[in-house]
Amino acid sequence: MCKICKKNLEISDHESRPIFPFTAIxxxxxxxxxxxxxxxxxxxxxxxxxxxxxxxxxxxxxxxxxxxxEISVVADDPFYSDPNDPESMSDYVREKVQKNEPLIIKKKKxxxxxxxxxxxxxxxxxxxxxxxxxxxxxxxxxxxxxxxxxxxxxxxxxxxxxxxxxxxxxxxxxxxxxxxxxxxxxxxxxxxxxxxxxxxxxxxxxxxxxxxxxxxxxxxxGTVQEAPLRVQIVEQRAGFDQAPLLFRQKYQNQQTQLAQLLLAAREHLHKVQIDSKLRIQISQVCATLNIDGLRGDIVTNRAAKALAAFESRTQVTPQDILRVGPLCLRHRLRKDPLETIDSGEKVRAAFEKILN
Incomplete structure (x- = not known):
């Protein structure tokens, strides 16, 4: 095989099909x-x-x-089972564990x-x-x-x-x-x-x-209305289309930093605590807004803890709940079939009233 062909085969997926950087949006x-x-x-x-x-x-x-x-998976399992979580293993992996057969573990993105x-x-x-x-x-x-x-x-x-x-x-x-x-x-x-x-x-x-x-x-x-931002978006897209690999290199440091932040937040998440008073206030808001079921309560608690972990904190604050509340609840509000989904103001007002 010629050196050029071999080199082309070694190019990664991101290099052969470049993806627009998340931090450039x-x-x-x-x-x-x-x-x-x-x-x-x-x-x-x-x-x-x-x-x-x-x-x-x-x-x-x-x-x-x-x-x-990256996550740990069982190498020969088509379902990418977690070798450390028996409850979510496929039947194939579970049978190997029961027979005390060794599992081949590899890392996978x-x-x-x-x-x-x-x-x-x-x-x-x-x-x-x-x-x-x-x-x-x-x-x-x-x-x-x-x-x-x-x-x-x-x-x-x-x-x-x-x-x-x-x-x-x-x-x-x-x-x-x-x-x-x-x-x-x-x-x-x-x-x-x-x-x-x-x-x-x-x-x-x-x-x-x-x-x-x-x-x-x-x-x-929604569509960006500010003219300077629209121009910036057009220029970003043009730059990526013209030289995608060079464009990606410009944002490599920001991409790496954000990826490291996310990895640290995932590992740090289990340490984050939310005060019982805040849990009660979240449920009070859900009850006040007449939201069906308990999914809204659960998601708001989880999202607030994820935000605290992302900012390297171990305690959820009322401000965290104010930031995630509209995202968690506005699509769960009861509404007339002809109405659109609330922009979040109704949910935000309910949280501000109870949290304050």
Missing amino acids: VGQEEMKFSLILNVIDPKIGGVMIMGDRGTGKSTAVRALVDLLP IAMVDLPLGATEDRVCGTIDLEKALTEGIKAFEPGLLAQANRGILYVDEVNLLDDHLVDVLLDAAASGWNTVEREGISLSHPSRFILIGSGNPEEGELRPQLLDRFGLHAQI
Whole structure:
């Protein structure tokens, strides 16, 4: 093999298909803030990004890949099971553990999987090879997108246009953390714990309340109106399109610093405490706003702790709750079908009244 060909093969994915740097995105702070909180604590439950066309929704989500840390996985497991978490292991790994067989462990970067609008149920959930199952008695499984997204991020662009049946499949997997495939009396389950990130344009229709409630956070973004910022965005995009590798190098230090901050925050998260008085006040706000269920309470607590961890603090403050409250609750407010989602002012006012 010639030296040039070999060199080309050694080029990394980011170099062969450069991604716009996350730290180079101008404006849209609410969206970036929501994505960062979910990287720190995946149990927040994902984020729904709603905004106008051409506001950088897909660009921001794909730029997140550079910031994702590495995780430990079982090398020969197609579901990327955590070797240190028996509850989320696949059947294959669990059987090896029970037989005291050694596990080959490797490091892998958290993956982001795109779910296309035209995907079939088999492509999303995976399929069982019925012929092999019936003739050889082996549960041969072809993993789908939910298997690839386990312990990673599942991104659905234009999620409000997704087929209702696939929406239900995503809801079941997101709620239980497991995906079950049943064909002709044969059933197979595998872990499917992922951060669900969706984006869409509100002009093309709102989501069903059941799906909205599954998203931990709701970020609203709009077209930048300030002329200097618009010029800066155009120049940034032009610079990246003209020389993407050189453009990425300019932001390498900022990217590295943010990635290190996120990694430290993830490791630091378990040390963060939230005072019982603040927990009560969060629940008081949820009750005052007449929010159904307890998901709003749980997400607000988690998001506030993730923010404290990101800022290297061990105690949640009322200001943390004020910052994350609107993102956690505004899409859970009861509203008339013809109304749009609250901008966050109603939620912010309720928090200010009770916290003060």
